[in-house]
Amino acid sequence: MFKPGGSRTFQEYSTAVFIPYIESQLEYRSRLDLVWDCYLKSGSLKATVRCNHGEGIRRRVTASGPLPSNWQNFLRNSDNKEELSSFLSEQVMQLVVKESKQLVVTDKKRVLTVPTRKDTANLAPCNHEEADTRMMVHAADVLECGHRRILIRTVDTDVVILTVALANERSEVLDELWLTFGTGKNRRYIAAHQIAKALGPEKSRALPVFHAVTGCDTKLFSRKSRSLEDLPPTRAALEQHIKRAAYQAGHIWGQAAIAFVSLPSPCD
Incomplete structure (x- = not known):
């Protein structure tokens, strides 16, 4: 989420910071999709991770409401982020x-389009918790609509892994799938379609599973470090970690391009 700069209210933030960026991106593209996280109240695999990151102070988001002095702390609260995303979507x-342009915006499980689109069955209702996988739903729909070149902006390595898998899966209808990864001086372009081609079908399909075990941000044991050496030296702990990775890679990422998925409870 962009920093508010000198904005004093949420309306000023929208008018001076967020909307100008959206307009600049839409100017050079035939379609722009804006995808938000959707925070589940129960049965969330990410709930523990968010708790570890801390919970910011709750603040209502209204047009005339003052922006919080601590923006990052504000964004740590799931209710704040959900309300802010709905406000910005509106x-x-x-x-x-x-x-000649099309705008597609998510709002919780719904999807909003400009101009109005009659058939949005590929996009909504959508019960994905994270934008990481919901981006794949939208990318698949973009291809379904006949577009063959896609650019995804992200700061999350999970998205990189998923786009490589998608590029492999949809290679027949895809010419290029690029990612803008990182921010500021560290931003770079990644050609997911080229990575998928270099890895080949088998390794591209296996990549999400490998990442779920070794590097994704729902990893059970390691916090700051992502090294396998940080795993507790017990068989039970390893089994629990493998189950969690299998749930993430198989059930969640394995259905990343499907809008409404059926998931078993992570508690089972």
């Missing part, structure tokens, strides 16, 4: 879009 939907 603001984006007020944009005047040229006939």
